[in-house]
Amino acid sequence: MAHELSCVNRPLEMMSSSSTSPNPALLGSFAPLFCSLDSKISFKFPALSRWSSLSPVRIRAAPLRDCSHHFINDESGQSRSNRRRMLLFTSTLPFLSHFHVSMEAIGVEATESDSSNLLLVKKEIKKILSKGKAASLLRLVFHDAGTFEMDGKSGGMNGSIIYELDRPENAGLRKPLKILEKARSEMDSVLSVSWADMIAVAGAEAVSFCGGPPIPVQLGRLDSMEPDAEGKLPQESLDASGLKQCFQRKGFSTQELVALSGAHTLGSKGFGNPTVFDNSYYKILLEKPWITSATAMSSMIGLPSDRALVEDEDCLRWIKKYADNEDLFFEDFKNSYSKLVNSGARWKSL
Numbered sequence: 033m034a035h036e037l038s039c040v041n042r043p044l045e046m047m048s049s050s051s052t053s054p055n056p057a058l059l060g061s062f063a064p065l066f067c068s069l070d071s072k073i074s075f076k077f078p079a080l081s082r083w084s085s086l087s088p089v090r091i092r093a094a095p096l097r098d099c100s101h102h103f104i105n106d107e108s109g110q111s112r113s114n115r116r117r118m119l120l121f122t123s124t125l126p127f128l129s130h131f132h133v134s135m136e137a138i139g140v141e142a143t144e145s146d147s148s149n150l151l152l153v154k155k156e157i158k159k160i161l162s163k164g165k166a167a168s169l170l171r172l173v174f175h176d177a178g179t180f181e182m183d184g185k186s187g188g189m190n191g192s193i194i195y196e197l198d199r200p201e202n203a204g205l206r207k208p209l210k211i212l213e214k215a216r217s218e219m220d221s222v223l224s225v226s227w228a229d230m231i232a233v234a235g236a237e238a239v240s241f242c243g244g245p246p247i248p249v250q251l252g253r254l255d256s257m258e259p260d261a262e263g264k265l266p267q268e269s270l271d272a273s274g275l276k277q278c279f280q281r282k283g284f285s286t287q288e289l290v291a292l293s294g295a296h297t298l299g300s301k302g303f304g305n306p307t308v309f310d311n312s313y314y315k316i317l318l319e320k321p322w323i324t325s326a327t328a329m330s331s332m333i334g335l336p337s338d339r340a341l342v343e344d345e346d347c348l349r350w351i352k353k354y355a356d357n358e359d360l361f362f363e364d365f366k367n368s369y370s371k372l373v374n375s376g377a378r379w380k381s382l
């Protein structure tokens with residue numbers, strides 16, 4: 033495993049600082065090479081339509097372990113020719129940084145490979161997803177990624193939740209992980225997916241399955257081999273200022289805290305239909321049923337941390353906006369979720 037990490041952690045990132053004109057000849061010579069290694073080597077370009085000086089191009093390769101398995105165990109002619117191509121590939125890599133436009137075009141192949149992997153992951157997750165499981169899958173995301181702290185860059189979306197299931201705050205999360213394990217093992221023979229990726233994609237699928245916004249999630253996160261530090265998730269007893277500070281340490285604004293807390297629209301805390309992802313969380317927060325209604329059921333609605341948000345002026349501003357405008361909530365939730373699942377993530381690269 034250590035070997036695998038050492039292979040995948042060598043980033044080959046190139047920063048473009050100039051704009052060169054397209055070089056179709058070069059593109060023509062490299063494209064077949066990359067296509068033929070499609071399943072083993074992938075190239076990821078950030079979702080920018082044009083090359084810019086701010087756009088790091090990441091070239092990623094599958095762990096060397098996979099490559100060696102492929103090249104050593106198969107002594108067919110196909111394998112020898114792949115080996116030659118691999119040699120050609122590694123020897124030409126240093127020169128590629130000069131051909132930005134060609135790399136961008138090659139990236140189209142890479143993007144297709146990435147997205148076909150993503151399609152497969154989504155397909156397997158959809159097989160195990162149901163309305164009853166959606167809430168716990170979404171909660172899993174926060175409990176894996178929510179350990180991130182900007183100071184020291186510790187924790188984050190790294191699959192370490194699998195080592196943290198005995199912690200009291202993670203009670204109940206063994207079940208959604210088991211469900212995900214089934215989907216993951218279905219793909220084992222064709223695609224190795226990290227826990228961090230599985231959880232990130234599953235949470236997004238859970239949201240859209242329940243009527244929430246579609247959320248694009250990239251693959252390529254690496255898993256941690258150990259648990260994250262304890263005590264990093266917010267406690268439900270925190271008041272608004274404690275919640276804001278906690279989220280700030282993770283790089284999230286008050287607006288993002290309020291948007292992400294809207295995840296509690298799913299589940300059994302009394303914010304509307306437990307299997308429908310909508311903005312009823314905010315509408316019900318504004319009604320404060322735990323105060324205004326005398327029924328025992330109403331007094332159970334929301335966690336102390338949910339109720340605290342509506343008592344805070346900054347949070348209240350966003351609660352009102354999201355209660356009024358579900359599209360805005362969906363957009364902000366989508367963006368905050370994307371940020372959450374990339375928090376502290378380490379990515380596969382050469």
Ligand code: HEM
Binds near residue numbers: 168
């Ligand atoms: C703001 C700080 C947060 C606190 C203090 C908190 C705490 C909690 C607690 C105590 C529960 C109840 C668990 C149970 O039923 O036993 C819960 C449920 C849930 N949380 Fe959070 N949470 C927070 C933020 C988030 C975020 C950011 C997300 C996701 C983006 C999230 C997703 C969920 C979901 C979906 C459930 C329902 C789970 C189910 O019914 O199975 N939470 N949360």
